[in-house]
Amino acid sequence: MTTADSASTDAIQAALAVEHSAIYILGALGGRTSASSAPALASALEAAYEDHVNAREALAIRVVAAGLEPVASSAVYDLPRRIGSAESIGAAALRLEQDTTATYLSLAPKATGTDRILLVQLLCRAAARQLDLGAKPTAFPGT
């Protein structure tokens, strides 16, 4: 494996670690959201959760294809503080997606070839999910 290949796989592994964290946190946020009193938020969280699970799978497949062991999930992650209301849960989920977008944007130049393209595709998905959580479109998401 060349240095460039190694750096590219490192970027994929870093993205995978982000997805592990996002899945854990979104699961916790979804568990605190009422589908009857906040149906739009519950739906957005569920869609985001599924999207992150798909991203995790796509990234893990890429790492395995490179002949490496995918980075494992931690047993526990820090949850956002003060998530007692639907508004605060929505805000926490939006921050999560904004952070995910920024992370993907920082990782993309470190990857090469199809790894980079995958990271940009996942960046696009993360940016789009921000809108489901109340964000406005911006000219340069993640910056």
Add this chain to the structure above:
Amino acid sequence: MLSRRTAVALAVVTPLAASACSASETLNPVKAPPPSTPPAPANPDQSVIDATVAEILGADEGAPAAFVELHRIHIEALAPTKGVQAATTGRWQERQLALVTTLTSAAGHAADPQLITLLASAAAAQQQLLHGRGLA
């Protein structure tokens, strides 16, 4: 500043040259080389930029104002070569979807990390607008 070695060499050569010139007026005067500016280094990503901007321009026709405004911002940031022509086919929704793919692919092929970031973020912005209208 001249080095000691160069200064010494000039001191030796100059009288000889002057003497040679005065001895023969038929010699052609030595012409100074024409002033020239070195060519600007070519941007290896310029073809990626121009092809991408052609797609952005192509996505303009018939697109809602929000898309056109975003296109202008991205074109300005990409700094294409003058005279890039729009590449246009299909409905504006299809062209807009294709533009996200184009920007993603261009980010995959670019060499400059700053350009990669710019193209990737631009792809995400276009995706946001499409997603906001239920188109992606």
